[in-house]
Every structure is written in structure tokens, then in C-alpha cells.
Amino acid sequence: DTEVTQTPKHLVMGMTNKKSLKCEQHMGHRAMYWYKQKAKKPPELMFVYSYEKLSINESVPSRFSPECPNSSLLNLHLHALQPEDSALYLCASSQERGSTEAFFGQGTRLTVV
Amino acid sequence: QQQVKQSPQSLIVQKGGIPIINCAYENTAFDYFPWYQQFPGKGPALLIAIRPDVSEKKEGRFTISFNKSAKQFSLHIMDSQPGDSATYFCAASMVGGSNYKLTFGKGTLLTVNP
Numbered sequence: 001d002t003e004v005t006q007t008p009k010h011l012v013m014g015m016t017n018k019k020s021l022k023c024e025q026h027m028g029h030r031a032m033y034w035y036k037q038k039a040k041k042p043p044e045l046m047f048v049y050s051y052e053k054l055s056i057n058e059s060v061p062s063r064f065s066p067e068c069p070n071s072s073l074l075n076l077h078l079h080a081l082q083p084e085d086s087a088l089y090l091c092a093s094s095q096e097r098g099s100t101e102a103f104f105g106q107g108t109r110l111t112v113v
Numbered sequence: 114q115q116q117v118k119q120s121p122q123s124l125i126v127q128k129g130g131i132p133i134i135n136c137a138y139e140n141t142a143f144d145y146f147p148w149y150q151q152f153p154g155k156g157p158a159l160l161i162a163i164r165p166d167v168s169e170k171k172e173g174r175f176t177i178s179f180n181k182s183a184k185q186f187s188l189h190i191m192d193s194q195p196g197d198s199a200t201y202f203c204a205a206s207m208v209g210g211s212n213y214k215l216t217f218g219k220g221t222l223l224t225v226n227p
Contacts (some may be wrong), residue, residue: 004156041159042202043219056214090156100145100208103216104156 003027004105006091012111015081021090021108023074031104032074034066041105043090049074050065050096083110117205119218127226135187136203140171147215148177148188151200161188162203163206175227187209193225 004025013019023032031050035043048056049068063085065077074091090108095101118137118186126132136146144165162210167194172178174191182218213226220223 005157038223040220042220043215045214048214088156092156100147100162101159102147103159104149109154109156113161 003093004009004093004103006089006105006108008108009106010109011112012113013078013081015083017081018077018079020078021076021089021091021110022107023076024072025093025103026072027093027095028071029093029095029103031094031096032068033092033094034064034076035092036106037067037088037090047076048098050089057100076110081110083112086111115210117203117216117218119203121171121221122219123222123224125224125226128194130193130225132190132193132223132225134201134203135185135220136221137183137185138208138216139184140205140216142186142207143216144179145206145208146179146186148203149202149204149217151202151220157202163223165177167186186208190223193223195225195227198223200213 007022033048034046037043045058046060047066052068063080067075080087088109090107091105092102120135124132148160148161150160151157159173161175163179165181168179176189181188201221204215206215
């Protein structure tokens with residue numbers, strides 16, 4: 001099973017809402033990532049978790065709050081987002097941080113209204 | 114130093130043609146070069162990857178050519194099919210690096226006409 005599952009697939013939220021994106025993998029990978037992708041652009045790294053600890057934060061605004069409850073799950077908590085935060089949010093995992101193969105989920109299409 | 118430059122931005126070929134997408138990098142510390150394929154509304158899928166100790170790698174209809182001295186690598190798709198129509202991203206990273214990060218090219222939108 002080389003699958004990274006993200007829920008929900010689509011999310012529309014107001015600027016005052018609080019919502020969470022979820023990501024799950026059962027490949028035994030110990031590194032998990034959040035990426036943001038705008039239309040017609042490459043993915044941009046947001047956060048890296050290694051062994052359930054946050055190891056990289058790419059200067060992401062505090063309205064995005066990641067959480068890694070265990071080695072299989074990764075959440076991204078959203079609060080007070082702006083319309084420009086509308087994007088495809090991708091979760092990925094790899095065996096270790098810096099290992100060769102990174103597997104991406106299908107993404108959550110987020111629209112902030 | 115961290116950039117990966119990808120060209121062309123878009124590419125149209127006929128079925129059976131051989132599209133070629135090129136990437137160039139600056140950082141000589143990069144030692145892993147994957148290609149990702151992304152269909153609309155889907156996440157990127159790892160297609161094929163190469164390490165700098167080999168000059169070519171084939172997997173099915175997909176071939177990576179790697180030129181370490183020129184700091185360039187390219188993707189060739191043999192006998193292209195309409196189902197190959199997608200956006201292709203090259204990327205580079207430092208395996209095992211303390212600041213692991215996939216640095217992506219800007220992407221190439223490939224259209225294969227029937």
C-alpha cells in the first residue's frame with residue numbers, strides 16, 4: 001500500500017472559521033510533509049515532520065498550525081485564513097526525512113471565502 | 114543556488130511522438146533528481162528518479178538522461194499517448210541532508226494529441 005490519504009477532498013471555509021485537514025499513511029514512513037500548491041505552480045513546502053517532531057517550518061504564517069499525533073497521522077489546523085490561502089494542500093510522506101521517495105496524497109482543494 | 118530551471122513551459126506533441134523536457138540546476142550538492150507527473154485535481158505522482166552516478170535510467174516508456182558536468186537532466190517519453198497529457202515537474206534534493214527539501218522546477222504542461 002503506497003497510499004497517502006487526505007481528507008476532505010474539498011473544503012470551503014470563511015475567513016473566521018476554524019477547520020482541519022487530515023492526512024494518513026500506513027507505509028511506516030517516519031517523515032511527513034505539508035505542501036501548498038497554487039494553480040499552474042509547483043508545490044511549495046510548508047512543514048516537515050520527522051519522527052513526529054516538527055523539523056522544518058518554511059516561515060509559514062501562524063494561521064496554519066500543523067500537528068502530528070502519531071507516526072501515521074498528520075493534521076493541518078486552519079484559522080483566520082485569507083482568500084489568498086486558497087490552494088491545493090498536499091500531504092506527502094517518505095521513509096525518512098531526506099530519503100529518496102516521497103509519496104503525495106491527492107490533496108485538499110481549499111477555498112477561502 | 115537552490116533553483117531548478119525547467120523548460121519548456123508547455124509542449125504539444127502528436128501521439129507516438131517523443132516529448133523532451135529539460136531541467137538545469139545550480140547547486141552541486143543536489144544528488145537526487147525525481148520527476149513527478151500530475152493530473153488535474155490530483156497530487157503529484159513519482160514517475161522516475163535518478164542519482165548522479167548514472168547517466169541514464171529507463172522505466173517503461175520514460176527515460177531520464179543526466180549530464181553531471183552540465184548540471185542538466187531531461188525526461189524523454191517514448192511513444193507518447195494521450196493519457197500522458199499532464200503536468201510534469203522535475204525536482205532536486207540532497208538525500209539525507211539536514212535541511213531536506215524537494216526543489217521543484219516550474220512545471221511543463223504536456224498535451225499529447227490523438
